[in-house]
Amino acid sequence: MAAGQPVVVLPENVKRYMGRDAQRMNILAGRIIAETVRSTLGPKGMDKMLVDDLGDIVVTNDGVTILKEMSVEHPAAKMLIEVAKTQEKEVGDGTTTAVVIAGELLRKAEELLDQNVHPTIVIKGYQLALEKVQEILKEIAVDVKADDKEMLKKIAMTSITGKGAEKAKEKLGDIIVEAVTAVVDENGKIDKDLIKVEKKEGTSVDETELIRGVVIDKERVNPQMPKKVENAKIALLNCPIEVKETETDAKISITDPSKMMEFIEQEEKMLKDMVDEIKASGANVVFCQKGIDDLAQHYLAKAGILAVRRVKKSDIEKLSKATGANIITNIKDLTAEDLGEAGLVSEEKVAGDAMIFVKECKHPKAVTILARGTTEHVVDEVARAIDDAIGVVACTIEDGKIVAGGGAAEIELAMRLRDYADTVSGREQLAVRGFADALEVIPRTLAENAGLDAIEMLVNLRAKHATEGNARYGLNVFSGEVEDMSENGVVEPLRVKTQAIQSATESSEMLLRIDDVIAAEKLSGKEAGGDMGGMGGMGGMGGMM
Missing domain, CATH: 1.10.560.10 (GroEL-like equatorial domain)
Incomplete structure (x- = not known):
């Protein structure tokens, strides 16, 4: 070199x-x-x-x-x-x-x-x-004991103090302790995902409430459906209420006009059969993870069933925990035993948006906190404060130790x-x-x-x-x-x-x-x-x- x-x-x-x-x-x-x-x-x-x-x-x-x-x-x-x-x-x-x-x-x-x-x-x-x-x-x-609600409230309030939600810390403390204690499993562990925090602006933080059940940010699929169902029997479906498409690409050639009518009638019958099976199970509320055909919506409305479509997978799982319903992947398998129960399912307007409230569940293992705030930024900060407080209360219940x-x-x-x-x-x-x-x-x-x-x-x-x-x-x-x-x-x-x-x-x-x-x-x-x-x-x- x-x-x-x-x-x-x-x-x-x-x-x-x-x-x-x-x-x-x-x-x-x-x-x-x-x-x-x-x-x-x-x-x-x-x-x-x-x-x-x-x-x-x-x-x-x-x-x-x-x-x-x-x-x-x-x-x-x-x-x-x-x-x-x-x-x-x-x-x-x-x-x-x-x-x-x-x-x-x-x-x-x-x-x-x-x-x-x-x-x-x-x-x-x-x-x-x-x-x-x-x-x-x-x-x-x-x-600290897991059932010492007074102490748990103090812990939640300490976490909230200094954040945007501070002025309502007493009320929020109560709500958070109630929510966390509701979702404790038999081993004393807490899955924080079972506490859903739904944000809506338009009113003060004081209006934040705990729903012993689940709030879904959706509306009924058809205005003819009932707005309110008491003593709800809830079916959770992980399948569409639509005519199933063939698994492989298939072409159907129809040469005779009468055959065309038969084909359409057959499709209608399939949809009607699906709705009849839902009705036969005793369900009066349906939450569907997939789509619901327009005609099926009409049949469901005639049967007096409240239906919601395209519900998120996480929400379906929370509904299952809250109401005790089984998630069904084939309508033919739906029986009365698979249905969940809630005292009231209703569509309510919150800040101008329709939302479905599933309330008064007997032993809900999933709950919802409806966080409120005057503006979008305020409600975001309230939700963050709630989130932190849920974390500290959950830790305390699991560990039983504080400083x-x-x-x-x-x-x-x-x-x-x-x-x-x-x-x-x-x-x-x-x-x-x-x-x-x-x-x-x-x-x-x-x-x-x-x-x-x-x-x-x-x-x-x-x-x-x-x-x-x-x-x-x-x-x-x-x-x-x-x-x-x-x-x-x-x-x-x-x-x-x-x-x-x-x-x-x-x-x-x-x-x-x-x-x-x-x-x-x-x-x-x-x-x-x-x-x-x-x-x-x-x-x-x-x-x-």
Whole structure:
């Protein structure tokens, strides 16, 4: 090889950041994401308005919604958004908490890296701290019974406080507890999909109601059908009420006009037979997943049967759970035993749209919350608040353990972790201390968002925990005082805390392990160049948002 000739390993449109550069960049990206949602934390958190490229607007302070709607290019930032998504999927609430803690852990890690502490030592220290945190949380958690509706309501209200639906939190708390307790299975587990949240704007949040059954956003297929059926016997069909087409492509040639009439009459007879079979089973309401022929609609209307077509598969399944009906794939198999029951099935106008209400089911294992709000954006935010609250109530029923909110748990964890750090040898001790300091970002942020003096509040909280030995003292952002959060009814499920801290720790560890970023630029119409397009301008974070 000729002397002085460069060795080209990577193509020219690839950028590479190594060592501290890569770490600094990733940490910065993570911290920017955390800073973005930080101001939304707590009862006094602010909202964000997100406008997409089509001009659609979302106004929310729900951490995961903000992060999902933001168009983020940076790969490290995307990894932090995954934390929020996992938190949402696993527990339904605490997404902002998880991301804010992750951002603070990264900030503390950066301080340690600047002191020449090796990333693997920071990671080891964080792992030790996480183990200890899980231990302490189990110690300070309080048992709650699945039938303690008062406590479950407080948990739902804590989740709703600070969101758009806050003014109706009492009523929503009751509705959510009723809904969740209705769908608990015999093993004490809860499938949140069985609680349908139907959104309709036009009136205030106070008009939100729980329907012990299912609401279908459809109308009757024929205006001649009854609008209201009491003591409904419900048939659920997964087959069309139409003349079946041949399986293979077939051509029928009719040469005689009389044969044509016979053919049409035969089709009509087939449809009439189908309706007769439905009628014979005793059904007076039919929900069909497929289509219903116009003529069949006429026969059903004559028979006084209310029918709805093209109902979503998920809604059919919920109807089955709510009414006890079996889903039938062939009308010939329909019998009286397959029918479900409901006290009332009616078509009602809600905000100008016709909807079918299946109410008064005896033991519904699927229910519907009809969320209301004055405008589309308000009702969307109400539905998000309901969704989060359903998650936390479900967690509490399944686990039976809660901790105090208002930053109480975090202050207690930080205090005990500092004591534990003294027992850790080596430089890992610094990382454990950093972890303890990072957890205090939650009470500090709660204070900042409420316009209180964060340092003063932190000092007061620490003093109260140290002198009283009570892990329930947190920050009441409304009075600006340090109070017993359990007495104030500010409580959260244990799982929300454990999951948030665990996800935050694991994602920050993952980012700290990265010491080399190799990224190809996005090829655009112009010459691929500039500041690392494929990574959203990683150098200056230009493409972050």
